[in-house]
Amino acid sequence: MTPIPTEWDINHTCGHTVRKNLSDKPAGQRAGTARWFAKNRQCPECEAAQRAAEDAELRAEAERDGMPELVGNDGAVQWAVLIRQEFLRTSFRELVETNLVDPAVFQTDVLEAARRVTAARWWIDNREIPAVDLPELLAEPGPGAIAKAPAPAAAASATPDPAPAAGWVSFFDKEANR
Template sequence: MAVKTIWPITHSCGHHTERDLSGRAADRRAGFAEWLAKQECTDCWRAAKEGDEQDKAAWLETKRAEEQAESEAWSEQYRMPPLEGTERAVAWGVRCRHQVLAAAYTALVLEGETDEREWEAIEEAARFVTRAGWWIDQRSSEPGDLAELLQAASEADRPTENPHF
């Protein structure tokens, strides 16, 4: 006698289905059918997942709004100039600038050997970088590299003399 291939399953959500388990080895069908019975049916699982995605999207939107408000308040407190770029890039750039400078301050001043006077020079250099894309590009940079990155940004913005004119 052959082991059955169609198994009736009563899922944890209460829905009943019949599953074709012929794709599994005969000696593994009963155990898999038991496991399936402990799970929600496919429709309930999808509905819950969609709900989770909506909850995640709402949570992320709230988190981004909080970060944005905090970054804008920080920018105002420390007299950081407005950034240039698209509306979306400016919002992201403000958050990145805040995160980059806060991480650098923690690493260099609070945990490192940079004194407040040296930090103020770094902070002042940061005020001259107003392109949102630059801050977005630096969001993963190492805190110890910030002074060098700011110097490179300021050199890139300086007009170069062309000896041919």
């Protein structure tokens, strides 16, 4: 009897074939997992390239809309930019395109107000609020909405304690993310 292989050649949706180690799956699930990857996923390199392109597109869209850079750790900022832009798009569709709000009012009550909210954490924390409620949410965003920008890297200090990496802020550090 031949053992069920742990490494499988997967022909991804992008057309690339990648050998994947599935030894972490029970033997009876490896073939199904390999089929699922082949049917539903691009190879890791194509997925990374697609994510980078989407991130660049979101950042360009945010810049076009005059949205400021968000403050937080890299992962939180990347996620929050996606949330913010989708929030703004959906809000525009639900408010302006359905004639609930005049475009000029949307400009002041949503876009200008959104420009003041610079904490990545705020966008993440409020991601499940209905988009039609965005004007009300932005009218009183709360104390954690406006993040303090990280301090510029200081000159080498005379203290023997190592300095934290410049600009590094823990996502869970509530004070730093305010």
